[in-house]
Amino acid sequence: MSSEGAPAIKPVPVPDEVTAPFWEAANRGVLAIQHCEACDYYVHPPEALCPRCQTPDLEFREVSGKARVYTHTVVRDNVTAGFAEDEPYVIGIIELIEQERLVLVANVVNVGPEDVRIGMPLRVTFERLTEDIALPQFEPDGED
Amino acid sequence: MDGFSGRAAIVGVGYSKLERRSPRPLAHFAREAAEAATADAGLTIDDIDGLGTIPNIAAYGNTGDLEGIDIVTVPKMSQLLGREHDIRWHVQTPGLCPDTIMAAAAAVASGACTYALVWRAVNVPKGRYSDFSLARAAGEHQFRAPYGFTMPAAWQSVALRKYMHDHGSTREDMAAFIVQNRENTQLNPKAYWHGTPLTVEDYLDAPMVADPFCLYDCDIPVDGCVAVVLASAERARDLAQPPAYITGHAQTTWPTRGGFTDSENMWDGGTAMGKKLWASAGLGPDDIDVAMLYDGFSIFLYVWLEALGFVKRGEAANYIASGATALDGELPLNTSGCSLGEGRLHGMAQIAEAVLQVTGRAGARQIEGAAHTVATVGAGSLASGGLIFSREARA
Numbered sequence: 430m431s432s433e434g435a436p437a438i439k440p441v442p443v444p445d446e447v448t449a450p451f452w453e454a455a456n457r458g459v460l461a462i463q464h465c466e467a468c469d470y471y472v473h474p475p476e477a478l479c480p481r482c483q484t485p486d487l488e489f490r491e492v493s494g495k496a497r498v499y500t501h502t503v504v505r506d507n508v509t510a511g512f513a514e515d516e517p518y519v520i521g522i523i524e525l526i527e528q529e530r531l532v533l534v535a536n537v538v539n540v541g542p543e544d545v546r547i548g549m550p551l552r553v554t555f556e557r558l559t560e561d562i563a564l565p566q567f568e569p570d571g572e573d
Numbered sequence: 574m575d576g577f578s579g580r581a582a583i584v585g586v587g588y589s590k591l592e593r594r595s596p597r598p599l600a601h602f603a604r605e606a607a608e609a610a611t612a613d614a615g616l617t618i619d620d621i622d623g624l625g626t627i628p629n630i631a632a633y634g635n636t637g638d639l640e641g642i643d644i645v646t647v648p649k650m651s652q653l654l655g656r657e658h659d660i661r662w663h664v665q666t667p668g669l670c671p672d673t674i675m676a677a678a679a680a681v682a683s684g685a686c687t688y689a690l691v692w693r694a695v696n697v698p699k700g701r702y703s704d705f706s707l708a709r710a711a712g713e714h715q716f717r718a719p720y721g722f723t724m725p726a727a728w729q730s731v732a733l734r735k736y737m738h739d740h741g742s743t744r745e746d747m748a749a750f751i752v753q754n755r756e757n758t759q760l761n762p763k764a765y766w767h768g769t770p771l772t773v774e775d776y777l778d779a780p781m782v783a784d785p786f787c788l789y790d791c792d793i794p795v796d797g798c799v800a801v802v803l804a805s806a807e808r809a810r811d812l813a814q815p816p817a818y819i820t821g822h823a824q825t826t827w828p829t830r831g832g833f834t835d836s837e838n839m840w841d842g843g844t845a846m847g848k849k850l851w852a853s854a855g856l857g858p859d860d861i862d863v864a865m866l867y868d869g870f871s872i873f874l875y876v877w878l879e880a881l882g883f884v885k886r887g888e889a890a891n892y893i894a895s896g897a898t899a900l901d902g903e904l905p906l907n908t909s910g911c912s913l914g915e916g917r918l919h920g921m922a923q924i925a926e927a928v929l930q931v932t933g934r935a936g937a938r939q940i941e942g943a944a945h946t947v948a949t950v951g952a953g954s955l956a957s958g959g960l961i962f963s964r965e966a967r968a
Contacts, residue, residue, distance in 0.1 A: 440710035440718040448715060474716045480830065500735035500836065502727050503784035510706040512721040517784075520722045522731050522834050532834050534717045542784075547738045564719055 439511030442562055447475045450489040455563050460553045461489040462525065471528045492527050494553030496567055499524035499532050503542045517542050523551060523567050539568040577853065579966030581678035582809035582816035583928045584688075585614025585802035591765050591795040591916040593697050599796060600641035603694040604653045606798035614802045615813025616688060618654050621802070623662040623686030625673040626650065627919065631695040631794070645694040645798070662686035669950045670920045671824060671958025677803045678819050687808065692800035693921045717834075729870040729952070730786035732836030736875055737785065742890035744785060747871055748776040749894040751789050751913065754868075757900065758910030760938040765793050765916040790871040795916035799925050806966050817928040820945070821854025821961030823847070829955040839873075843880030843953030850881070850947070850959040858883045861961075862943040863905045863930045864898075865923035867950045868912045876953045878906075900938060908938045920950030924960065931962045 444452040454461035463472045465479035467486040478485055499522040507516050521537040524530065537545050538554065552570040555563040587609025589602035611618055628646045630638050637643050645653075647663045662685040666672045670693050677689035705723035707714070717723065736742060755771040758764045771789065779787040809816035827842030851857050858881060866877035875889040883904060884892045892898065898906035909915050909926040916922065927948040929935040944964045951957025 438708060439721070440705070440707055440714065440723075442715040442719050443709050443711035444715070445711065474713075474830075480828065500731040500738070502730040502734060502786070503781070504721060504724070504727055505784060506780070506782045507721060507724075508705055509718060509721040509723045510708070515721065518721060520720055520727060520731070520783075522735075522836075530835055530837065534720050534722050534834055536720050547735065558719065 439558065440509065441559055442564075447477055451475055452562060454489060454491070455555060455565050456561060458555050458563065460492050460494045460565050462492050462527070462531070463487050464490040471525070471531045473531060473533050492525055495526045495570065496523045496551045496553070497526070498537065498545060498547050498549045498551060500547055501537060501545055519545050521545070521551070521567060533565070535565055535567045537568070538566050577678060577819050577822055579818035579820045579963065580682040580806050581803055582806055582818045583801045583924075583962070584804045584809050584812045584814060584816055585610040585612070585616065586925045586928055587611070587613055587800045588763050588925070589798045591763060591797040593765070593795055595796040597796075598641050599643065599694050599696045599798070600645050600649060600653055602796060602798040603645040603650060603692055603800070606692055606694070606800040607650065607654060607690055610690065610800040610802050613814060614688075614804075616802065618656065620688050621654065621656060621690045622659055623677060623680050623689030624650055624660050625664045625666070625677045625689060625691040627668060627670055627673055627693050628665045629667050631698060631917070637699070643696055643698070645692070650690075650692070662689070668956040669958055670924060671822065671950050671960055672956070674801070674803070674819075674924065674960060675822050675824065675958070681803050681805045684805075687804070689803045690800055691803065692798055693919050694798040695794075695917060695919060696796045697794045724783060726786050726791050726870065727783035728833035729872050730783040730790070732833075732839060732876075733785050733790070733872040735836050736872065736890070740887040740890065744777060745773070746890040746894050747790070748773045750874060750898070751776050751871065753893070753899055754907055754910055754914050757908050757938060758914030760936065761909045761915060764910045764914050765795050766910065766914045786870065789913070792869050792912035792917040795918070797916055797918060799918050799921035801924065801928065814934065815932040815964070817931045817962040818964070818966045819960060820963040820967070821850055821856060822959065823850035823853055824958040825955065827954045827957070829952070833952070839876045839953035840880055840886070841953075842955070842957060843876050846953070846957055846959060847881040850961065854961045856945060856961060860945050861904070861947050863908060863927070863940045863946045865907055865911060865927045865946065865948040867920055867923060867952070868907060869917065869919070871913065873952060874906070877949050880953055881947070881949070881959075900940070905940050908935060908940065920948070923948040923950060927960065927962050931964050
């Protein structure tokens with residue numbers, strides 16, 4: 430699975446005009462999700478216009494970091510640079526408790542791949558990738 | 574009815590050989606398919622004055638896009654055919670082939686061109702499939718690549734996991750479809766997996782790629798090309814083969830939010846598309862004799878069977894397991910083996926087989942008396958499309 434030579438590093442997010450506040454917050458250890466102030470609706474991934482009411486009145490709100498496993502996969506035949514050492518690893522589609530079907534992608538960490546279940550309660554944790562970037566990740570939340 | 578109502582037809586179908594990691598350039602596969610489709614219609618290359626294709630590379634990530642090797646664009650095809658001075662109309666539509674087919678159908682129906690050739694040429698990219706080796710994840714990549722979520726099989730496997738959880742289906746249920754599909758494939762000499770049967774045990778024991786997807790939940794990447802020729806309904810009547818009239822179509826603008834993170838979105842988008850598809854033809858699921866539903870990944874069969882209303886939400890797995898979609902069932906499904914059995918042709922396998930069935934040319938797998946067939950392409954959300962073909966111009 431591994432490529433030749435030095436171990437590849439994982440892809441590093443490149444914040445842009447729309448997504449920068451998400452990554453700035455994550456870098457401070459805060460999960461902040463874009464929210465439409467006009468129609469009271471969380472949006473992720475961030476967009477330039479609210480996908481529901483089409484206004485640009487979008488702000489980032491700190492959320493609880495509490496979530497559930499919406500669904501997930503266990504990758505055993507990885508193709509992403511930097512992940513060879515991690516196999517098998519769990520990619521979770523994580524549903525935040527703030528809104529139905531408000532989902533983001535994260536690895537489900539600190540739990541064996543076979544123990545991850547749909548509906549499992551999770552809480553956010555952060556994985557430092559570079560000096561400027563920390564990835565929101567999710568781990569089991571003991572308080573069922 | 575506000576649809577296209579049979580004003581254009583597919584009048585020829587042509588395949589290149591389907592191989593893997595062939596030393597031949599993709600351009601030669603494209604020319605082979607173009608010549609076969611044109612000959613099938615009883616035409617010559619010099620009759621072709623319209624060209625349409627989907628010029629995208631075959632894989633997600635950062636593979637190459639060398640003309641003639643990884644892609645075959647309209648300018649290259651016009652050269653391959655020696656028609657640089659004669660093409661009156663062309664289109665290149667990034668996305669999926671129903672978009673291109675409908676553009677070409679409108680072109681021949683309007684007279685913008687007389688005979689339009691539409692093709693999709695795909696290769697097996699070098700290296701491992703869908704390698705993602707970019708060090709920086711910008712744009713749509715930034716919320717998934719840093720998590721190792723770069724493989725299309727992984728994007729879709731989460732949908733099967735959720736389906737199994739929500740509806741109580743099992744891998745054994747999916748095995749029933751995969752095995753049935755491989756049986757159909759044995760009746761299709763063009764197919765990559767022709768000559769290679771598969772058992773339930775083979776499926777259940779196969780290597781997991783992105784659990785719950787194993788190897789056989791994923792289509793088989795090939796080097797190859799499928800081409801079709803379109804003509805107006807008037808001209809179609811006088812050609813070599815019976816016309817497959819386009820009597821219904823739908824395309825969707827439904828966004829793929831977050832890059833397949835919320836799998837329910839596939840059903841939402843597919844259901845919206847299905848309503849448009851049936852309305853365009855004045856037909857419904859009960860009118861369809863054979864269905865060719867997109868199967869780049871196995872879960873799409875469940876999406877489309879339910880989104881088009883062949884069964885209710887959550888019933889697709891049981892429906893397939895009951896035998897209803899076998900060649901002798903009430904809704905023969907993917908009779909050629911399509912992407913999972915014939916090869917990864919991005920929906921052209923569906924369109925080609927829907928045409929062959931409705932024109933009575935599907936050989937050993939022909940469903941007798943097929944009057945209306947349907948083909949869908951895509952995952953239900955963005956860029957998905959559907960076509961209904963009928964033996965008569967008026968559905």
